Amino acid sequence: MVQPAEHPIVYLGRLPLVTFFCFHYEAFCGVHGFFLLAFLESDGVETILSGSDWPFFFVFVQILIETIHAVWSLHREVLTWPLLALVISHGVSFTQNFFGGGKFENTTTEKLMQQPYKRIVLLHVAIIAGGFCVMALGSPLPLLVLIVIGKIALDIHLHRREHRPKQEALQA
Numbered sequence: 803m804v805q806p807a808e809h810p811i812v813y814l815g816r817l818p819l820v821t822f823f824c825f826h827y828e829a830f831c832g833v834h835g836f837f838l839l840a841f842l843e844s845d846g847v848e849t850i851l852s853g854s855d856w857p858f859f860f861v862f863v864q865i866l867i868e869t870i871h872a873v874w875s876l877h878r879e880v881l882t883w884p885l886l887a888l889v890i891s892h893g894v895s896f897t898q899n900f901f902g903g904g905k906f907e908n909t910t911t912e913k914l915m916q917q918p919y920k921r922i923v924l925l926h927v928a929i930i931a932g933g934f935c936v937m938a939l940g941s942p943l944p945l946l947v948l949i950v951i952g953k954i955a956l957d958i959h960l961h962r963r964e965h966r967p968k969q970e971a972l973q974a
Contacts, residue, residue, distance in 0.1 A: 816911045823915045825863070830922055832866030835873065837929055899965065928952075 855864075874881065900906050932949065936942045 819911060819915070827918060828866050829862035830925075832862050832869055834925060834929055835869035836865055837933065840933075895961070903965075 928949065932945050935945045939945070
């Protein structure tokens, strides 16, 4: 069922909630990135810790920015193509499924904001368990290979599960 378009002022009323979500979610991402750098014993960790001078919760924004900068500075050549592939993949999926598939018509701001948190718990476990594995093995490479394979498998499974009802309805 297609919902009628809402007045633009309704969208403006959601701006504080969306802003809170952006800060809250990026704080998780920044801290996760920081822990990954710490587990890999990267030189960027000291830089991040020494420069935490942003006020209040903005320190998490600073951690995210500095973590991205540290990783990008150390591994630009290795990350360029995978990052480009990720942006293209998610961009195509977003365009085809959210807009082209009409998912935007049957969702709410609250539902959209809750979806990423399902993965946060799994991410917490993966980072902690992964950190222990890296320390035990003395190398991040086996863990990196397992995480990449696991992420691809999980993404394929979740993508198929999410779009299965729509495909079955189209075939019926």
